[in-house]
Amino acid sequence: MKRAFTLIELLVVxxxxxxxxxxxxxxxxxAKNSAKKSSDLSNVKQLxxxxxxxxxxxxxxxxSAYFHRAFNPAAGGTAGGYIHWSGMVMxxxxxxxxxxxxxxxxxGHAPTCFSSANNNSGxxxxxxxxxxxxxxxxxxxxxxxxxxxxxxxxQAPRLSYTVNSAVMPRLRxxxxxVEGGIKVISQSTVENVSNTILIAGLVDNLQCLNxxxxxxxxxxxxxxxxxxATKDADNTVQYLGENTDGSFxxxxxxxxxxxxxxxLGCRTNPSGTLPLxxxxxxxxxxxxxxxxxxxxxxxxxxxxxxVNPSSxxxxxxxxxxxxxxxxxxxxxxxxxx
Numbered sequence: 091m092k093r094a095f096t097l098i099e100l101l102v103v104x105x106x107x108x109x110x111x112x113x114x115x116x117x118x119x120x121a122k123n124s125a126k127k128s129s130d131l132s133n134v135k136q137l138x139x140x141x142x143x144x145x146x147x148x149x150x151x152x153x154s155a156y157f158h159r160a161f162n163p164a165a166g167g168t169a170g171g172y173i174h175w176s177g178m179v180m181x182x183x184x185x186x187x188x189x190x191x192x193x194x195x196x197x198g199h200a201p202t203c204f205s206s207a208n209n210n211s212g213x214x215x216x217x218x219x220x221x222x223x224x225x226x227x228x229x230x231x232x233x234x235x236x237x238x239x240x241x242x243x244x245q246a247p248r249l250s251y252t253v254n255s256a257v258m259p260r261l262r263x264x265x266x267x268v269e270g271g272i273k274v275i276s277q278s279t280v281e282n283v284s285n286t287i288l289i290a291g292l293v294d295n296l297q298c299l300n301x302x303x304x305x306x307x308x309x310x311x312x313x314x315x316x317x318x319a320t321k322d323a324d325n326t327v328q329y330l331g332e333n334t335d336g337s338f339x340x341x342x343x344x345x346x347x348x349x350x351x352x353x354l355g356c357r358t359n360p361s362g363t364l365p366l367x368x369x370x371x372x373x374x375x376x377x378x379x380x381x382x383x384x385x386x387x388x389x390x391x392x393x394x395x396x397v398n399p400s401s402x403x404x405x406x407x408x409x410x411x412x413x414x415x416x417x418x419x420x421x422x423x424x425x426x427x
Contacts (some may be wrong), residue, residue, distance in 0.1 A: 093282035093308035099235045101215060107253040116286075117212035117231040122129065123375075126193050127193065127194045127358070127375045127380070127390070129195055130191045130192055130291075130374070130375070130380050131249070131380045131388055131389075131390065132188075132350070133188045133189075133190075133191060133250075133274055133387045134251070134289055134380045134381065134382045134388040135387075135388040136183070136188050137179070137189070137251060137289055137382060138288065138289055138382035138383070138386050138387070138388055139182075139190060139386060140179040140182040140183050141153075141175075141179055141288065141289070141382075142386050143179075143182045144178060144179050144182060145170060145276075145277060149276075150276045150277050150278065151258060151274055151276050152258050152274055152275060152276070152277065153175050153178045153179075153258065153273070153274065154258060154259050154260065154261040154274055155174075155175055155190060155252075155255055155258045155259060155261075155313075155314070155315035156172045156173065156174045156175065156260055156261070156313045156314070156315070157172070157173045157255050157261045158171075158173075158261065158262050158263060159171055159172070159173060159231055159234055160229075160231055160263070161262070161263055161264055162263070162264045163259060169224070169227060169229050169230050169241070170230055170231045170234040170241060171202070171203040171205065171224055171234060171235075171241040171242065171243045171244075172201070172202060172242070172243045172244070172245065172313040173244045174195060174201070174243060174244060174245035174246070174313050175253055175258060176189055176245050176249060176251075177243070177244030177245050177246070178244075180244075180246070183423065185208070186213075186246055186247060186248075186361070189246035189247075189248060189249050189250060189251060190248045190249070190250050191250035191251070191291060191294075191371075191374065193250075193291075193294075193371075193374045193375060194291075194294045194371075194374075195294045196216035196217075196294045196295075196296070196422040197214075197216060197248060198213075198216070198246075198248030198250045198306060199215075199216060199219065199248065199249050199250075199292065199296075199299065199310065200213070200214075200215035200216065200219050200221070200247065200248060200249075200310075200311065200312065201242070201243035201245040201246075201247070201249075201312060202223070202224070202243055202245075202310065202311050202312050202313045203223060203224035203240070203241045203242060203243045204221055204222075204240075204242055204243060204247075204315050205221060205222060205236075205237035205238050205240040205242055206222050206238075207237050207238035207240075208237060210247050210248075211247040212247075213247035214248075215248075216296065218295060218296045218310075219310045220310070221240075222238075222240045222244075223240075224240055224241040225240055225241070226238060226239050226240065226273065227239055227281055234367075236276045236338065242314065244320050245312070245313060248293060249292060249312055250292055250294065250371075251289055251290070251292050252289075252290055252291070252292040252314070252315055252316050252352055252369055253288060253289055253290070253315050253316070253412060254286075254287045254288055254289075254315065254316065254317060254318075254404055254405065255315040255316065255317040255331045255366070256286075256317055256318075256319070256404060256405040256407065256408045256409055256410060257275065257280060257286065257287075257288055257384060257405065257409060257410065258274075258288070258410070259273065259274060259315075259331055259410035259411070260272075260314065260330075260331060260332065261274075262317055262332060263333075265333040266331075266332045266333045268333075269333040270331075270332050270333035270334070270335060270411070271411060271412045272331060272332060272341075272410055272411055274410070275409050275410055279409050279413075280384050280405070280408070280409060281405075281407075281427055282427045283383065283384040283385040284383060284385045284387060284401060285383070285401065285427055286383060286384045286385070286403065286404070286405045286427060287381045287382070287383060287384075287403050287404050287405070288381075288382050288383060288384045289381065289382030289388075290316060290317055290370050290371070290379055290381055290382075291354075291370060291371030291374045291379045291380070292312070292316075292369060292370070292371060292374075293368065293369055293370060293371045293372075294371060294374070295356070295427070296310055297355050297356060297357055297358070297360040298356035298357060298360065298364075298368050298369065299311060299314070300356075300360040300362070302321035305386045307396070314366070314369055315366070315369070316366050316369040316370045316404075317329060317331060317341060317366050317367065317404070317408070318367050318396070318397060318401065318402075318416075319341045319342065319343065319344070319365075319404075319416055320341070320342050320344065320365045320419075321335075321341065321342070322342060322406065322419075323342050323419035323420075323422075324348060325342065325344055325345055325348040325349045325352070325365060325419060326352070326365070327363070327365070328363055328364060328365045328366055329341055329408075330365070330366070331408065331410065331411055335411075340414075340415070341408060341414050341415070341416050341417065342416065342417050342418075342419045343397065343399060343402055343404075343406075343416040343417065343418055343419060343425045344367055344397045344404070344419075345397065345418075345419045345420060346393065346394040346397050348419065349365065349367060349397075352365055352367075352368050353366045353368055353373075354371055356368045372393040373393065375390065376392075377392055377393060377394070378390060378391055378392040378393050378395070379391070379393065381396070381403070391403065399418040399420070399421070399423075399425040399426065400425075400426050401426065401427065402416065402425040402426065402427055403427075405427060406424060406426060406427040
């Protein structure tokens with residue numbers, strides 16, 4: 091006599107399969123995420139190596155985070171787009187895809203100034219970011235790259251990483267240098283090269299990178315760097331690192347708890363006055379990120395670990411702004427590195 095499975099036996103087998111799936115699927119997902127995290131760390135390491143090769147060919151001097159082509163209006167021109175650090179190191183990079191993190195939910199930002207005519211060098215752009223925002227005009231310096239009547243930045247076509255402006259400053263115009271004391275630095279200026287962040291993830295939310303460079307609308311400013319300094323102990327007033335800051339002192343380090351409202355709030359309620367640490371992808375990998383250090387190494391760290399005042403990984407000073415000391419907002423004492 092042939093014997094078939096009973097309904098209860100079938101239900102037991104289905105239940106066992108369901109339990110195994112519930113156990114194994116999260117494990118598979120975790121393994122996949124770990125692989126992406128490792129790939130991201132490799133990207134950071136390669137970009138760090140590219141920067142080291144650049145400074146070796148540049149008398150040990152770092153590039154700026156970006157340089158506006160109309161840096162000196164007296165020399166002619168007031169609009170010309172940006173020369174970005176990713177564009178400066180491009181000759182040392184074999185594959186532009188390493189500028190995109192596998193953990194970036196939007197596939198990387200497009201440049202601030204790019205043309206839709208060539209689909210951003212064939213790489214496209216995230217939904218919401220606007221192309222053709224930098225039209226060529228009579229005030230555009232001669233020789234500025236352009237396409238279909240629009241200025242094109244020298245920048246990676248899609249970008250998931252930014253730099254620490256305590257080490258690589260933003261240079262918008264000559265007033266930042268003359269009045270603000272902002273300058274590029276040599277690697278030897280940094281006190282603790284193995285414990286100072288150079289490269290970090292760029293936030294993958296357009297709202298958090300909503301700048302003021304391009305007028306009204308969603309003014310995505312992917313050329314910008316980040317920093318871990320504010321003008322107030324409550325961590326609410328942004329420090330830009332430019333001439334408008336003057337010789338502002340003191341500067342305060344970021345506190346993990348006090349900065350949390352800004353890090354979360356920029357996603358739904360963006361503001362042009364939030365601290366620049368909001369440009370950083372602080373929670374890309376389990377409340378942390380992969381960081382490239384000044385010495386060329388790369389490592390993962392929880393964001394809260396990077397702003398520990400006894401081992402402040404963003405640098406205890408704004409080296410690019412006359413070496414201004416950062417103070418612990420809780421104690422008022424200098425942070426250590």
